[in-house]
Amino acid sequence: MLTIPSTAAFTSLYSEYVNPQWVALLNLLDMNAQYERCLGTELFTVDGRRILDFLSGYCVHNAGHNHPYIIAALKNELDQLGPVMLQSHVSDLAGQLGKRLCDLAGGGLTKAFFCSSGSEGVEAAIKFARVTTGRIGLLCANNSFHGLTAGALSLMSDPFWRDGFGPLLQDSVAVPFGDLEALETQLRSKRFAAFIVEPVQSEAGIKIPPTGYLQAAESLCHRAGTLFVLDEVQTGMFRTGPFLAAHHYGVKPDIVVLAKALSGGLVPVGAALMTDAVYEGVYSSLRRAIVHTSTFSENSLSMRAGLATLDVLEMESLGHRATELGSQLRHRLQKELAPFEMVKQVRGLGMLSGIEFVSPAKLTLRIPFEVFMKIHPAMLGQVLVTRMFHDKGILTQICGNNFMVLKVAPPLVVSEAELNEFVGAARDVVELMHTSASFWTDAIGLAKRAVNI
Ligand SMILES: Cc1ncc(COP(=O)(O)O)c(C=O)c1O
Missing domain, CATH: 3.90.1150.10 (Aspartate Aminotransferase, domain 1)
Structure with a gap:
């Protein structure tokens, strides 16, 4: 018994x-x-x-918790006995989910890298920005939350999270959220690969950006050859109304990180959406086809959960x-x-x-x-x-x-x-x-x- x-x-x-x-x-x-x-x-x-x-x-x-539509989609996926985790084939479901996410995101984001958490998505963004720009510096905003892996943690200024875990990534600098002058001063050095920022800072206290801040930050970054990266792990997936919080502000990030709500809360999924230029910077030749990947990246349960979650968010x-x-x-x-x-x-x-x-x-x-x-x-x-x-x-x-x-x-x-x-x-x-x-x-x-x- x-x-x-x-x-x-x-x-x-x-x-x-x-x-x-x-x-x-x-x-x-x-x-x-x-x-x-x-x-x-x-x-x-x-x-x-x-x-x-x-x-x-x-x-x-x-x-919502345990949405019946997403649960049914996952059960059905399991019943197929398909290639859930091969890492030796082309995943049709990853293609479908990539297309839907890029279509919804718009703004020149044309490729998706899949992973299993928000932190992993931020790690991808750091690596992608470095290889695309050939720079190592990283800019972030004070009080942000980007995840607790070593790279993501390097973008968090609060000592509570960092103490005892260093040294973290070198040349990572935090500027006050909303302060364009501070951002411009740092960008002038032209040593930063990316400015990585939450469009609305969640864990910092639901901080809404000042009017015009994100738009100006985007153009300052681009003028300085720095990628403009949005961490939409909390704000994405229609949490703030539109699919991305970026859509409130009309900005066009080079990379967007998604996770959390992407799987309907049932299977871990994360994604870094990127422009063609970023994709070509990372996966620049046949030899580099899998230069950044992860074992569970495109597993069919995660991909199916992502597709079913988008269905629910849109249908309802x-x-x-x-x-x-x-x-x-x-x-x-x-x-x-x-x-x-x-x-x-x-x-x-x-x-x-x-x-x-x-x-x-x-x-x-x-x-x-x-x-x-x-x-x-x-x-x-x-x-x-x-x-x-x-x-x-x-x-x-x-x-x-x-x-x-x-x-x-x-x-x-x-x-x-x-x-x-x-x-x-x-x-x-x-x-x-x-x-x-x-x-x-x-x-x-x-x-x-x-x-x-
Ligand atoms: C804005 C933001 N980015 C990244 C992360 C890290 O995500 P995960 O916990 O899935 O690694 C979090 C987690 O709370 C977050 O709020």
């Missing part, structure tokens, strides 16, 4: 053999739920809770939904949260939004706030996340490089009723933060327990 291990057994095996610190962190936050079924925007736990997902696995689940007009409902959501949040002095701004693009908090001015709030911040400044947003999870059954997170911004990124299939549920919940939790002494007692308790994190 098949015996199913208990939740406790799962957790203890994980602690023993995988990552006990992760278990300890989730336990500390009281967020160590055991999920048994995930559908659309809803997550169901073994103890009967229903959690609304407003994080989407950091922008993976644009099509999820980009249009992201535009319409995302802006409604921000308007409602702005209205409901306006009375609260610790809410600085609600901002975003499409269905990628952030709520930024600031320190309070009112003395009754400032005292507990300052006590809290002295104990553990990184935990304030986390307290809100924990409250949203516990009191309201909503999964969110703070931005990885900005602990004062709560990220709001539900699957694009989210309903208006669910958006209303989120707005009400956010309002209640923010109100509690402004009015309840016990909110701060609990928060300070949590910060004290977390001092070693």
Whole structure:
């Protein structure tokens, strides 16, 4: 008879053999739920809770969890018993997915390199830019998030991610996001292969580029012979409305990196889309036909997942939904949260939004706030996340490089009723933060327990 291990057994095996610190962190936050079924925007736990997902696995689940169409396509692909992983043939599915991605991206992007993660896509972009330009320098923006492999990490300025892992790639320089003068000054040296940037910085706190910034950055780069590379790992796949966030700004990048939502959240897939010039710079002769590749690159499950995900995103007009409902959501949040002095701004693009908090001015709030911040400044947003999870059954997170911004990124299939549920919940939790002494007692308790994190 098949015996199913208990939740406790799962957790203890994980602690023993995988990552006990992760278990300890989730336990500390009281967020160590055991999920048994995930559908659309809803997550169901073994103890009967229903959690609304407003994080989407950091922008993976644009099509919603376990979309039946994508699951059916994958099951059908398995039933074919075809060449899932040969690496010795031409993959028809990779051709189909490459065409659809390039057609949707437009702007001179004509070839796709496939991989299995966002970091791997960024690694490809680094190598492709270097070989195409013959330069080694890399420019990036402060506070960006590009992935945790050594090359991608070289493009991230936050010491939290870098400390102890160096030396990373040489000659990588970060400039402030939105600062054209700083960018131009660096570009003048003509030693940079690429400027790699997220069009909307997600983990930095949902930072929207200043008007004209990306367009000017593109032309400055091109004038300096530097490739303009967009990391659309979070913003692509209709998350901000159009297929790419680049389409809001009319820019034509030399390389675009996609991952996360490309597979419907079911199979790892990443892609670097590039221009002909970049392709020819990398794969410049027959001898170099496989000079950059990866074992699982074009496996047919990933390619099928990508194709089925595009079908769903297009058939259900999820980009249009992201535009319409995302802006409604921000308007409602702005209205409901306006009375609260610790809410600085609600901002975003499409269905990628952030709520930024600031320190309070009112003395009754400032005292507990300052006590809290002295104990553990990184935990304030986390307290809100924990409250949203516990009191309201909503999964969110703070931005990885900005602990004062709560990220709001539900699957694009989210309903208006669910958006209303989120707005009400956010309002209640923010109100509690402004009015309840016990909110701060609990928060300070949590910060004290977390001092070693
Ligand atoms: C903008 C961006 N680029 C790259 C990555 C790295 O992707 P992955 O975790 O799939 O390696 C991430 C991951 O969160 C990301 O947000």
